[in-house]
Amino acid sequence: MMPEGERKNFKDVDHADAESHLDPRRSTIRHHQKFRTRTQTLIRKANELWKECNAEVSLVVRRDSGKYYVYQSRNSMEWPPNIDEVYSSYPLAETYFPGGEQLMPTKNAPRRWKLVELKSKDRAHPVPTQEIESKSEKSYSTYIEGSRVEGVKKI
Structure with a gap:
């Protein structure tokens, strides 16, 4: 006791x-x-x-x-607007994924995307990690499905 x-x-x-x-x-x-x-x-x-x-x-x-x-x-x-309207608008949409990754369009082709890491305490600048190509709305929604919508779009 x-x-x-x-x-x-x-x-x-x-x-x-x-x-x-x-x-x-x-x-x-x-x-x-x-x-x-x-x-x-x-x-x-x-x-x-x-x-x-x-x-x-x-x-x-x-x-x-x-x-x-x-x-x-x-x-x-x-x-809400459909996904094609969102990504054809200007300024271009910013899309975020869990784990500090951001999906950003490249300047040359609006349907070509580059996966980059956001700024963190360890890094001063975003670093490109891989490129993916979004051919349709279905492939894009499949890609972000695991994100559970948390942090998908910058507010």
Whole structure:
């Protein structure tokens, strides 16, 4: 027994429910709660961006189960624009991927893309890593599907 007023170290804490994180049911529930909370936060932030910065926002989140969550700042058939309109506009769209990578168009061909790393603490300048060619909307959406929409477009 520890005297009152002293702090318990991590090793001294009773770990009676330490096995609860191993329970697959509790883990699944926690995963769903985390997803729901983060999705609501993302939608709230998209709404704030629309209201405070007067920006049109379209947000699509796709769950592993295939369920979609959609937020649109404008209720119109013209919004959101299709992917070809986005990438044919000027100035050119900036697209971001998780892990600090950015997909940028090259100057010569608007349908040719270059994958580069964003600035990090280790590097002063972005470094080209590989080139890919987007032949259709399907190939582009397949390429970004794993990104789970987080950080896909610079805001």
